[in-house]
Every structure is written in structure tokens, then in C-alpha cells.
Amino acid sequence: MPYRNASFKNLIGVPLTLFQNSKCSEIHVMEAQGNSFLVQITPFKTLEEAFSCTREVLENFFSVHSRYPSDQFVQLIYTDETHLWHLRFWNRDGSSAEACGNGTRSATHLLSRLGYIKSEIEFQGPVGPLKAYVNSKEPHTNQASQTITVCQGKGRLLSIESIKKSFTQEMWQNVIKEGEHICGVDLGNLHLIIIGYQDPVSYIRAYDEAWRNLRKNSYDSAGVNISYVRCVDLQKKNPEPVLIATWERGVGPTLSCGSASCAAFIVLAEHYLLDQIPFQFPGGTIVVRQCSRKKYWHSALSSYHCSVHLHIS
Numbered sequence: 001m002p003y004r005n006a007s008f009k010n011l012i013g014v015p016l017t018l019f020q021n022s023k024c025s026e027i028h029v030m031e032a033q034g035n036s037f038l039v040q041i042t043p044f045k046t047l048e049e050a051f052s053c054t055r056e057v058l059e060n061f062f063s064v065h066s067r068y069p070s071d072q073f074v075q076l077i078y079t080d081e082t083h084l085w086h087l088r089f090w091n092r093d094g095s096s097a098e099a100c101g102n103g104t105r106s107a108t109h110l111l112s113r114l115g116y117i118k119s120e121i122e123f124q125g126p127v128g129p130l131k132a133y134v135n136s137k138e139p140h141t142n143q144a145s146q147t148i149t150v151c152q153g154k155g156r157l158l159s160i161e162s163i164k165k166s167f168t169q170e171m172w173q174n175v176i177k178e179g180e181h182i183c184g185v186d187l188g189n190l191h192l193i194i195i196g197y198q199d200p201v202s203y204i205r206a207y208d209e210a211w212r213n214l215r216k217n218s219y220d221s222a223g224v225n226i227s228y229v230r231c232v233d234l235q236k237k238n239p240e241p242v243l244i245a246t247w248e249r250g251v252g253p254t255l256s257c258g259s260a261s262c263a264a265f266i267v268l269a270e271h272y273l274l275d276q277i278p279f280q281f282p283g284g285t286i287v288v289r290q291c292s293r294k295k296y297w298h299s300a301l302s303s304y305h306c307s308v309h310l311h312i313s
């Protein structure tokens, strides 16, 4: 592994007989714009060994989750074989996610806090490389909070027809109302962006109710993350932050979503010449800008909460 000079100031030992077959001994609880993440760092010799993460391991994760409720489980895997950091994400319902912007920021912050990285990193994400860096020029180890920037990778606008296929007619009718602009975006994970004049939080709350009635409380969804963006005039000189709320695949209504903020930027950039946009989620602000052709960066704060020490027998 790369250099490490970590010392945990806030370490709290919670005895849990978990991950008996796993090499991990700690799970780190991180927070980003109201989203919470359980992050596990696991060193392995080979990639094959690393990706033999079984259902049993995930079930153990969900026992930690009952004590520290979280939106996603993030697995940070370092292998001697590749000398690279691999990132994998699981939603609260156990489904795996191809992208997770806030989780990537939390993972970057954790590695810098523990002294594994200096300021920049390129992860091997589920669908390709993910670049990230720590914004501050100050020393990074042991920092409880850090602003982190992540390149979410390439985004692609989808036709309504292709994203509509994911929904049944009944579900689609619950999503779309007259007079709203809708667009699909593929960022590794799928997003439906709705732009209209309603309050985004109320919209997502109503959508969630309708969805749960239709799907008997399941969050498996149509494989799509759904965000409602409040329409604003972005041509104004100093536009206000754009209000947004997201219903996350595998989670439900969420306090923020990094990949959704990039998806919303992509849709808005179709209509406006944009430099950057601050997106105001119920859990905090995420700033998005376009870095190069079809690649999007998002910046926001990540906070370390605590580490749960696991007993391995």
C-alpha cells in the first residue's frame, strides 16, 4: 500500500462480531451534504480475491448500518496486483451502483485523512477511472472536514424513449406532469431530470408516496435516479443556487446526490452557456462545472464522523 501515517483521534471502538471471513477491521462513517456512507478499506493481493465480496459480507455491512444508518456502503479496495485503488458502491437496499459522486468524495477525504494519498487520486470505479483531489493546500491528515472535487467522468444525454423503457406506463404517469421539461442522462448510473416550477422537495416526497403505493415499499425502482430541478433564469448575472431534490435508486428520497447534480448540469447546459452551477439540495450545496468535453467536476465538503472497530475472530 502507499505511505500511511494515520492516527485516529476520534476512533471509537464498537465491539461487533462482523466480517468474520473478511480482512477488514474498521468501517468509517462519513458524511457529505446529508448523505451518510459506511466506507471500508480492504487490502487484497489479487483483484479476483478482492471482488469475491459475497452477499454475506454485505449482510454484515447492513448490521453496521442498523447502528449507523447510511445511504451507501463504499468499498475501497487496494490490490498489490494492480497498485491501484478500486471503488465499489452499494445502495441501502443492497443493489450495486455504477456511480456515486458523494461517496467518491467521502472516499477521497478518508484516504487523505488517513495519509494514504497526498492530494490527488485516480480511482478505478465500477465503470471507469474517477479522478479526485483535495482542494485545501493545508496538510490533509486527520482533517475532520475537507472540500473535495471529483471528476464524475463522461455524461451522455439519453432520449426520452430510451429512459421511458425503464418505467411501466403507470409509473411514468406518476413521474411526468404537464409543462415540465424532462431528460435522461447516463453517467454510468441513470438519471431522469425533471425541470419545472414545483418545490423540488415536495415533488420528491409526493413521488415517493406514489412509488411506494405502486411498488409495495420497495426501492428497487426502475433502475433510475429521479431529480426535480426548480426552473430559474440562469442567464441572470449572479443566478441563485439551483434548487434540486433527488429520489435515489436503491435508497429513496435522499438529502443530496453528487451524480444527480452533474446530470442536472448536463441538461441545463443544453439550454444555457454555463460556467458553473451551485446546486442547493436539502442536505447542502454541490458546485458543478464542466472540465473538458463531456466531463464534469463537482465540489463540496466531506466530513469524517467516526470509525467502527470490528472484532475479527
Ligand SMILES: N[C@@H](CCC[C@H](N)C(=O)O)C(=O)O
Pocket (backbone or CB within 6 Å): 035, 071, 072, 091, 096, 097, 098, 099, 100, 101, 102, 103, 189, 190, 225, 248, 249, 250, 251, 256, 257, 258, 259, 260
Ligand atoms: N448518492 C449517490 C448516487 C448513488 C447511486 C444511486 N443510488 C444509483 O444506484 O445509481 C451520488 O452521490 O451520486
